[in-house]
Amino acid sequence: MAAGGGGGGRPPGPDPALEPYVQTRIFKIIVIGDSNVGKTCLTFRFCGGTFPGKTEATIGVDFREKTVEIEGERIKVQVWDTAGQERFRKSMVEHYYRNVHAVVFVYDVTKMSSFTNLKTWIEECNGHAVPPLVPRVLVGNKCDLKDLIQVPSSLALKFADAHNMLLFETSAKDPQESQNVDAIFMCLVCRLKAQRSLPCRDTEGWPAQPQPQPRRLEEASGKGSCPC
Numbered sequence: 001m002a003a004g005g006g007g008g009g010r011p012p013g014p015d016p017a018l019e020p021y022v023q024t025r026i027f028k029i030i031v032i033g034d035s036n037v038g039k040t041c042l043t044f045r046f047c048g049g050t051f052p053g054k055t056e057a058t059i060g061v062d063f064r065e066k067t068v069e070i071e072g073e074r075i076k077v078q079v080w081d082t083a084g085q086e087r088f089r090k091s092m093v094e095h096y097y098r099n100v101h102a103v104v105f106v107y108d109v110t111k112m113s114s115f116t117n118l119k120t121w122i123e124e125c126n127g128h129a130v131p132p133l134v135p136r137v138l139v140g141n142k143c144d145l146k147d148l149i150q151v152p153s154s155l156a157l158k159f160a161d162a163h164n165m166l167l168f169e170t171s172a173k174d175p176q177e178s179q180n181v182d183a184i185f186m187c188l189v190c191r192l193k194a195q196r197s198l199p200c201r202d203t204e205g206w207p208a209q210p211q212p213q214p215r216r217l218e219e220a221s222g223k224g225s226c227p228c
């Protein structure tokens with residue numbers, strides 16, 4: 001018989017029934033953009049901390065998750081890595097935008113067409129009645145390919161400003177950029193957390209009560225900076 005018996009088989013420590021119930025909010029963040037811009041790699045870098053050796057075209061959606069702690073609150077970031085190829089996404093598009101909390105638009109800095117196509121991705125997003133308060137950011141990926149850059153930062157910044165978005169230029173591949181990749185998602189989480197009337201929830205819809213205004217993006221000092 002074990003010393004200090006009393007039986008029960010429960011491991012030592014505080015009785016869970018007596019501990020305060022800790023709720024974890026879940027934020028759904030979707031990652032959108034042309035095929036091959038690096039959506040899978042960016043989400044992999046944020047959620048897993050690595051660059052995947054090999055990727056295949058995403059079919060439908062891949063889910064990744066990371067739990068972060070901000071000011072003592074645990075928040076589960078549910079990242080939706082969406083398909084860039086039309087044929088792999090068309091049956092899923094409604095699901096992408098349903099109850100979304102934040103949107104990350106990605107282009108490839110070495111491919112101008114992925115940047116010009118952003119217009120279409122934004123139109124799709126707007127067409128799904130995503131509330132205007134849902135924060136959006138713009139990400140130029142593959143900055144490690146310095147000699148191949150086609151999209152100048154100045155052009156991307158102008159576009160981001162025109163669409164009220166912050167711009168991050170980064171690389172999912174370069175390990176030295178991993179903090180910058182984290183910053184994309186953490187910035188969104190901070191902004192969502194600041195919208196305090198967002199209730200604790202998992203898969204329910206947006207709350208009916210009015211939302212506080214987020215800080216305007218112009219307050220952010222330059223590209224890649226975070227207003228929180």
Ligand SMILES: Nc1nc2c(ncn2[C@@H]2O[C@H](COP(=O)(O)OP(=O)(O)OP(=O)(O)O)[C@@H](O)[C@H]2O)c(=O)[nH]1
Nearest residue numbers: 035036037038039040041055058084142171172173
């Ligand atoms: N050099 C470089 N290559 C990258 C980077 N990110 C992704 N890639 C490569 O780009 C290719 C496409 O990456 P994915 O992450 O699969 O692209 P995706 O946007 O998810 O593509 P879909 O699933 O078809 O929508 C792969 O060969 C990656 O290795 C990066 O930051 N730098």
